[in-house]
Amino acid sequence: MMADGSTGGLLDRARTVAGPGFDRWLVPPCALAIHLCIGMAYGFSVFWLPLSRAIGITDPVVCESMTLAQALTTTTCDWRVSDLVWTYTLFFVVLGAAAAIWGGWLERAGPRKAGVVAAFCWCGGMGIGAIGVSMHQLWLIWLGSGVIGGIGLGLGYISPVSTLIKWFPDRRGMATGMAIMGFGGGAMIGSPLANSLMKHFSGPTGVGVWQTFLVLAVIYFVFMMAGALGYRVPAEGWKPAGWTPPTDAKATISRFNVDLKDAHKTPQFWLIWIVLLLNVSASIGIIGVASPMLQEIFGGRLIDAPGVLFTAFSDSQKVAAAAVGAGFVGAISLFNIGGRFFWAWFSDRLGRKPLYAVILAISAVLYGIAAPALAGRGLGLFILVFCILASTYGGGFATVPAYLADIFGTKFVGAIHGRLLTAWSTAGVVGPLLVANMRDGRIAAGIPRDQVYQPIFLMLAAMLVVGFVANLFVKPVASRFHMPVTEGVASTTAIDATTATTTAQHGGGSRSTVILAWLAVGVPILWGIYMTLSKAVILIK
Structure with missing residues (x-):
């Protein structure tokens, strides 16, 4: 060995x-x-x-x-x-x-x-x-x-x-x-x-x-x-043809690497940890109760029986409402998935820190203003609000690895990302616990089901505001944490572009392999989208 x-x-x-x-x-x-x-x-x-x-x-x-x-x-x-x-x-x-x-x-x-x-x-x-x-x-x-x-x-x-x-x-x-x-x-x-x-x-x-x-x-x-x-x-030093590494003056994109043993010593790591924790906590709990939430807030309006409360549903009405709830969950899933690609792709143009500012601000406004205002009133807009929230939730996950690479360099980004995911583990407990306890407490207090969630929405909005502020404080890492150039400089500067472009850009006979590989994952994805859409279509009937 x-x-x-x-x-x-x-x-x-x-x-x-x-x-x-x-x-x-x-x-x-x-x-x-x-x-x-x-x-x-x-x-x-x-x-x-x-x-x-x-x-x-x-x-x-x-x-x-x-x-x-x-x-x-x-x-x-x-x-x-x-x-x-x-x-x-x-x-x-x-x-x-x-x-x-x-x-x-x-x-x-x-x-x-x-x-x-x-x-x-x-x-x-x-x-x-x-x-x-x-x-x-x-x-x-x-x-x-x-x-x-x-x-x-x-x-x-x-x-x-x-x-x-x-x-x-x-x-x-x-x-x-x-x-x-x-x-x-x-x-x-x-x-x-x-x-x-x-x-x-x-x-x-x-x-x-x-x-x-x-x-x-x-x-x-x-x-x-x-x-x-x-x-x-x-290969060490490879870079895409025609691409020039960013200069020092370019936003927070670092040309240096930070060692794994030093990353958690920086305020940047813990600020991004807090941002991920709050972005995930604010959505994971409410998404987990998405189906019952929709049924409890809108009751009989979901099944053409206005005025009928969720607690008064007959067995057949429960089945019909559950189908609408499943469609709602399906729509949320699609936006969660699409948001992971869209917001991460958009971050390449906008920048990672501004992107987080945008999604946190949008999410805070939707939870704090739109969701409470639309609860029990505008069904279509209410559903759209939570679809957008699902997209920003997914976008936060997908963008954070690139954010870490911008701040800490690429040498140890996988390991640093691994440590940051403890924020996700924490959020997986905190978010559902907060939402479930508030929901169950208000139901036990006799609050009507259609009025249970408004304070929960406001609490989640407040969490996102704190995340927005934490993101504002993310700055480039201090030079004392930079690895020496000989061992930590971004590898993309090590090989001349004319050498690098022949290494891995377009590989002749490998093109068919690439196409087959994309088909192997693309076909199941398309099938999954079809199955999810078949459930979500009930929302527009």
Whole structure:
């Protein structure tokens, strides 16, 4: 084994350096292949209801006095949805921890090795989860899908970041936006696929979940391994033809690198951490209750029964309202995905700091003014408001890797991004907890359902205002944190452009490979969009 921990074989970082003729446009579909698979973490809610009747099959076997500790090992009682949702929490807490802990290793080992480990963890975790379902052992689902799968999520999420940024120094936002768009789109593909598989495998003796886990694990393993093995890193000093690195005078884009061990010592890291925390917290909680929120606020207006309150719905009206709620969630998903690419792409033109100022300001105004004013009144505009909010939520995720590269340089950006994702893990707990507690408290106090959410909207707007102010204080990193030029100068200055342009711009025979790679990820994306639109279309009927 080599000093950097590599094996010297196929997964060695040195084996991933692109040779002459490599087309950089092969890297984004490789990143998408991984992100579309691990993005199914967002879609795991599709399993909760079937798993809540895994023993009873048609109706849950309910044990009223069962504690959470008892639920971990029971084989005679069906799990509650609240027990299962802990898997979702584990996903994102472990994701942030894994990205922070192993981000430095990823930079040394390279994206290919990290991608392979991510594939084994994510898909192996689903396999262990399948065993847990078949044995009716919740602790195995938590361990497999939640913890081991969460490690795969963390490594898979950050593995393409530094690679894409180094291949696309001229389009940092667009490149990372494409990959992270895939994470948002994973559930768009995985959820309907999982539904179809569960219907196929379900029967009088089972709900078809463990079989679905195994099939998805195999499919995802193939895609993730293909993506990982397709990764290449540019040769030292490569840069796109005709591109000139920015000068010192150009906004906050740094020509120097900051070492991983020093990044968290800078105020810039913690300011961006706060910005991401508040942007995510303000949306993740409310998006999690999007369907019931719409039904509670608008009641019978959703189903041509004005004046009928949500609490007075008949069984048939509940079904009809739930279909509208599902369409609302589908529309939000599409805007979340589209926003990841649009806002990140737009940041290449506007700049990362101004872009964050724009999305935080828009979000604060929509939460603080538009949402309360439209609640219970303008259904179409209310839906549009939350679609835009979903786009800014996704855009914040997709733009932050490029923001970090602008501030800290590209040498350790993947590892720094990994540490920053602890803000996401924190937000995944803070946001839903704040929204759920305020919602439940107001309902318990007897507040009418259509008036429950207005103070929540104002609280979220205030959080975004704080994030807006924090973003204003982000400045270039002080020179004392810059790495010496000999070891930390941006690699794009090391090779003359005439040499670099022949290295990886357009690779002759590789063009067909690039087209096939894009088709491999593009077809599932289009299918997922079609399935989501088929649900969202109910909103315009």
